[in-house]
Amino acid sequence: MSTSTADIDHFGIDITAIVRDYWDAAAIGDHRPGPLDDTGVHGQAWMVLLSRLLPSTRPLRILDVGCGSGFLTFTLAALGHTVTGLDVSPGMLRVGRAEAERRGLDDLRLVEGTAERPPGGLGPLDVVISRDLLWTLPSPESALGAWFDLVRPGGKVLGVDALRSEELLRATTGREYPAEVLDSLPLLHAHDLDPVENLWLRSGLEEVMVEELRWMDAVVHAEVPVHERPMTRRLGYFLVEGVRPAR
Amino acid sequence: MNTGPLGTAQLQADMAESMQRYWDATAESYAGHDHFEPDDPRRRAWSLLLARMFPPTEPKKILDVGCGSGFVALSLAELGHRVVGLDISPEMLRMCGTAAEVRGLTNLALVRGAAEQPPPDLGPVDAVISRHVLWTLPWPEQAVRAWAALVRPGGRVVAIDSLWSPQLISDMDDRDYPPEVTRFLPLLHARHLNPARNLWRRAGLGRVMAERLAWIDGVLRTRSPAAAATMYQNLSFYFVEGIRPVSPRPDLHRGVI
Numbered sequence: 001m002s003t004s005t006a007d008i009d010h011f012g013i014d015i016t017a018i019v020r021d022y023w024d025a026a027a028i029g030d031h032r033p034g035p036l037d038d039t040g041v042h043g044q045a046w047m048v049l050l051s052r053l054l055p056s057t058r059p060l061r062i063l064d065v066g067c068g069s070g071f072l073t074f075t076l077a078a079l080g081h082t083v084t085g086l087d088v089s090p091g092m093l094r095v096g097r098a099e100a101e102r103r104g105l106d107d108l109r110l111v112e113g114t115a116e117r118p119p120g121g122l123g124p125l126d127v128v129i130s131r132d133l134l135w136t137l138p139s140p141e142s143a144l145g146a147w148f149d150l151v152r153p154g155g156k157v158l159g160v161d162a163l164r165s166e167e168l169l170r171a172t173t174g175r176e177y178p179a180e181v182l183d184s185l186p187l188l189h190a191h192d193l194d195p196v197e198n199l200w201l202r203s204g205l206e207e208v209m210v211e212e213l214r215w216m217d218a219v220v221h222a223e224v225p226v227h228e229r230p231m232t233r234r235l236g237y238f239l240v241e242g243v244r245p246a247r
Numbered sequence: 248m249n250t251g252p253l254g255t256a257q258l259q260a261d262m263a264e265s266m267q268r269y270w271d272a273t274a275e276s277y278a279g280h281d282h283f284e285p286d287d288p289r290r291r292a293w294s295l296l297l298a299r300m301f302p303p304t305e306p307k308k309i310l311d312v313g314c315g316s317g318f319v320a321l322s323l324a325e326l327g328h329r330v331v332g333l334d335i336s337p338e339m340l341r342m343c344g345t346a347a348e349v350r351g352l353t354n355l356a357l358v359r360g361a362a363e364q365p366p367p368d369l370g371p372v373d374a375v376i377s378r379h380v381l382w383t384l385p386w387p388e389q390a391v392r393a394w395a396a397l398v399r400p401g402g403r404v405v406a407i408d409s410l411w412s413p414q415l416i417s418d419m420d421d422r423d424y425p426p427e428v429t430r431f432l433p434l435l436h437a438r439h440l441n442p443a444r445n446l447w448r449r450a451g452l453g454r455v456m457a458e459r460l461a462w463i464d465g466v467l468r469t470r471s472p473a474a475a476a477t478m479y480q481n482l483s484f485y486f487v488e489g490i491r492p493v494s495p496r497p498d499l500h501r502g503v504i
Contacts, residue, residue, distance in 0.1 A: 079254035209445040215436035
């Protein structure tokens with residue numbers, strides 16, 4: 001993966017490598033993921049949301065794309081589903097694997113790879129899900145194409161992410177990703193849900209639905225430490241979902 | 248019987264208990280809140296709305312889910328429909344029954360049960376309606392699926408609810424709804440109609456429509472006493488409706504993923 005040159009764009013910038021390095025550093029640095037609190041109110045909120053959107057009485061085969069250190073992966077596993085986590089960052093996966101081991105989740109798979117070109121052997125799946133990933137994809141259409149191919153006919157592709165205010169973007173420019181990466185992320189700059197809905201529609205998914213998750217905004221805002229609230233106030237969570245046509 | 252999704256049985260049971268306790272404790276004050284006298288222009292507006300949705304010239308069998316003290320159920324019965332009112336709270340049902348007696352209505356039956364899990368033998372009906380129920384539900388998809396299952400193919404599922412101003416939501420406290428439930432309510436916090444529309448689509452209903460009831464808002468804001476008028480400034484009513492398809496497409500949203 002690390003020696004792949006396939007992600008270098010036609011301006012010669014390997015965005016995937018920059019993104020991977022950023023998250024590897026984050027996994028051990030100041031942005032190290034906090035405790036995976038999936039028992040608190042925030043964890044409960046995700047349990048409620050996921051059980052609403054995946055109303056199955058039997059376990060589903062789910063791929064969590066951009067799983068990071070595994071918050072969503074563990075929440076889905078706690079709901080009883082069979083989950084595989086996929087992430088570009090080996091550093092994040094290490095954090096996730098240590099947590100999986102601590103919890104005794106032996107059959108949880110955490111694999112390395114990109115959202116746009118996932119490794120083989122992952123499908124067919126009932127659901128492909130991502131959380132806080134769409135914004136960081138330089139080529140979201142390729143990712144949706146790959147996810148479409150991974151779910152079985154009738155399966156669901158689900159994304160949860162947030163719209164960010166101009167103000168928040170200006171305040172963080174260059175601090176997270178370098179400016180040339182931020183410049184090339186189409187969904188990071190979205191002001192409304194049309195680009196996201198269109199992304200799902202363009203991939204051939206049907207029954208496409210988008211909606212703002214104002215209640216999740218309120219939960220996140222109330223749960224983060226007070227110094228993070230100026231940031232969370234400028235995030236607007238949303239969901240997008242669609243179904244691969246049966247034929 | 249747990250018909251809920253995988254892994255959330257305990258969370259659902261805890262929240263259901265909080266909600267039941269709340270509604271039982273609230274029955275009396277709630278009935279007073281929405282009680283309009285027969286000649287009240289606000290009651291007239293609501294009745295005109297319901298008559299547009301369910302014309303008295305075409306009498307139907309209608310289930311009013313979460314009927315409370317009977318705001319919708321009584322109006323529909325007065326329009327000549329055969330109505331069944333369903334509510335979780337025995338106290339609410341008692342008040343609704345009394346009001347029906349006072350008005351001499353014999354075409355209204357009352358049943359105790361939860362909005363999310365209505366007794367299956369209540370169907371098939373021509374339509375299911377609810378008013379100010381959606382916002383109270385942490386798992387609204389489950390409820391709408393259950394309502395869709397109760398209407399006959401070709402029948403309608405209709406709900407009336409309102410978008411709440413952020414101010415009104417932040418003013419809510421445990422007298423208004425249990426806080427441990429309030430924070431998870433998708434429709435209470437919604438600012439647009441998409442979340443409601445999507446519930447109907449996820450339930451497999453067809454011809455889904457949603458619209459703001461600016462007309463009702465206008466009547467409530469201009470024809471209410473000052474305190475209530477201020478409250479109505481912070482609410483905007485809407486409805487959402489859909490039809491149960493005669494031949495549904497196989498679809499994962501309804502729990503058969």
